[in-house]
Amino acid sequence: MQGNIGASGDLSMQLLQPTRPAPLKWRVKNTLTFDYIMGWLAIKILAPFLLKMARVLRLPLLVAYGELSIKVWSPTKQEWTDFGIVARRVITNAGVTFLRDDWNASAQVYANMNFHGIGTGVAAENVTDTALGTESTTALNPNNTRATGTRTTPASNQWRSVGTLTVDADVACTEHGIFDQAATGGGTLWDRSVFAAINLVGANPDSLQATYTCTLTAGG
Amino acid sequence: MSEKSLKLKAMQLPPTAPVTVKLEVLEDLTIGTVFYSQGDTVEVSPQEAAKLIDKYEEYFEVQE
Numbered sequence: 435m436q437g438n439i440g441a442s443g444d445l446s447m448q449l450l451q452p453t454r455p456a457p458l459k460w461r462v463k464n465t466l467t468f469d470y471i472m473g474w475l476a477i478k479i480l481a482p483f484l485l486k487m488a489r490v491l492r493l494p495l496l497v498a499y500g501e502l503s504i505k506v507w508s509p510t511k512q513e514w515t516d517f518g519i520v521a522r523r524v525i526t527n528a529g530v531t532f533l534r535d536d537w538n539a540s541a542q543v544y545a546n547m548n549f550h551g552i553g554t555g556v557a558a559e560n561v562t563d564t565a566l567g568t569e570s571t572t573a574l575n576p577n578n579t580r581a582t583g584t585r586t587t588p589a590s591n592q593w594r595s596v597g598t599l600t601v602d603a604d605v606a607c608t609e610h611g612i613f614d615q616a617a618t619g620g621g622t623l624w625d626r627s628v629f630a631a632i633n634l635v636g637a638n639p640d641s642l643q644a645t646y647t648c649t650l651t652a653g654g
Numbered sequence: 655m656s657e658k659s660l661k662l663k664a665m666q667l668p669p670t671a672p673v674t675v676k677l678e679v680l681e682d683l684t685i686g687t688v689f690y691s692q693g694d695t696v697e698v699s700p701q702e703a704a705k706l707i708d709k710y711e712e713y714f715e716v717q718e
């Protein structure tokens with residue numbers, strides 16, 4: 435009598451990409467700025483209180499704000515660095531007019547507001563901003579091209595876009611913007627955020643993943 | 655197989671694309687400035703989904 439016996443099975447693999455928090459020094463530096471503190475107070479304390487009062491007193495009040503989170507991928511270390519929410523300012527006048535124009539017989543298309551640009555400008559955000567201070571162009575790979583976001587709806591009054599930008603030159607990234615066109619240097623700026631410098635190394639090459647979440651409350 | 659070919663080489667992997675989980679809203683819920691309307695479907699990160707379900711289990715159902 436002859437026979438064979440053997441063992442068989444399935445091998446599955448899972449890719450684990452570790453994430454570590456941003457350095458404490460960076461977090462302290464970014465948090466202890468007037469704009470960051472005011473943004474936190476406005477969204478975490480003031481807005482919920484105002485909206486609660488508006489419901490009780492039947493006030494016509496609508497609030498809109500954006501929150502920007504950043505993670506950086508280092509292919510050499512094979513790990514993410516999570517910088518968390520880096521800024522909560524500011525939706526621009528130009529962006530609001532763009533929204534109005536979309537409503538006004540689609541003179542613009544708000545669905546196009548899905549491109550992520552980064553730069554090295556350090557001037558504080560202002561509602562009158564129409565562009566980044568110093569937008570990165572040839573440091574991006576591909577050159578002069580903003581990241582196209584992946585869109586989701588994380589709540590009934592939120593819209594989110596996640597864009598990943600890869601650099602092939604060193605960038606001390608200090609600003610981010612949401613635009614309606616992929617090519618750098620143009621388009622309408624919906625929201626500009628400024629934060630403490632995040633150093634991206636072109637030789638690695640590092641990738642910056644920006645998660646922008648816009649919240650529109652009801653009540654207006 | 656030669657000895658050289660057995661040497662391990664570190665692979666450089668690209669960043670992973672964001673992964674999301676779809677949740678159906680079973681009941682109206684307001685948390686601070688954010689609201690969830692009954693019947694709506696929201697799409698969140700796995701970490702956010704875990705937090706929502708952990709804290710507000712009766713308001714959400716995970717969709718396939």
